Amino acid sequence: MTEGPKIDVKQPRTKRGEKTMRKLLDAATAEFGERGFHEASVSSITTRAGIALGSFYTYFDSKDALFRALIHDLSGQIRSDASAAIAEETDPLTIEREALTAFLRFAAEHKEIYRIIDEAEFVDPEIYRYHYTTIAQRITGRLRKAAEDGKFVESAGEIEAWAVMGMNVFLGLRFAIWREEGDPAIDQIAQAANALIAKGLARAFSKRPPKV
Structure with a gap:
């Protein structure tokens, strides 16, 4: 397993602190998603969050630290959504279909994620690599x-x-971020992708010889 990067976050000790941190992360999602890392500012983020500027430094040392924590948080949200979607599933093809469906729905509801993750390649390559x-x-x-x-x-x-992840990422880009009128429903997209996995990986479809 890849060792996780260090996330410089001062963990809140109270429920109120947890809510404040959540506000900061949500505000950062909107700010970075709209303006990008370099144009975003701590003051703009705290204004969006509705908290005092000084409260920001109770949790983060800098904008860079917040950005790093945000990528980690978004990754966690994707993981949680996928885990919930496949929790009761046992068939591997169904698991991959439901995991993709969950991701497509998440991307459709959080379109800013693509800009934020893509920018991480240049702002913080370590957390970018960790995410994928x-x-x-x-x-x-x-x-x-x-x-x-x-x-x-x-x-x-x-x-x-x-290969599966690459397919999922670009399906999300095309059908969640760049979605157009008349596009197939998310369930249909996931089913079509699942058919490709079945033909390429499922033993019943594969004609490749087993490993020796």
């Missing part, structure tokens, strides 16, 4: 378990996981 690597690790784990259970081809692993 941890997602790929979760998918890898699911694919390997499916392979062990005899549901997916024995070769299913990290390469296939990155």
Whole structure:
């Protein structure tokens, strides 16, 4: 597993503090999403959050620290949504379909995430890599378990996981961020992507020989 990057956050000790931090993270999502990292300011973020400027430094040392924490938070939200969507599922194809559906819905509701994550490549490459690597690790784990259970081809692993994640990311870009009138419903998009996974990974469809 990839070791997580250090997140410079002063953890709140009270429920009120937790609410204040949540306000800051939500305000930062809107500010960075609209203006980008370099144009965003701490004062604008605190104004959006409706808190005093001095309260910001109770939790974060700088705008950079907040941005880093925000990427970590967004990654956690994606993980939580996917985990909830697949919690009761056992069929590997259904798991991948529901995980993608959850991501597409999240992206449609939080369109600013693409700008924020893309900007992280240049603002903080370490957290950018962490974001995608941890997602790929979760998918890898699911694919390997499916392979062990005899549901997916024995070769299913990290390469296939990155390919699945790449497909999901660009489906989100096209059909959540750049969505147009008349586009298929999210469930239909996830089903179409799932058919590609079935033909490429499911043992029943694959003609590739097993590993020796």
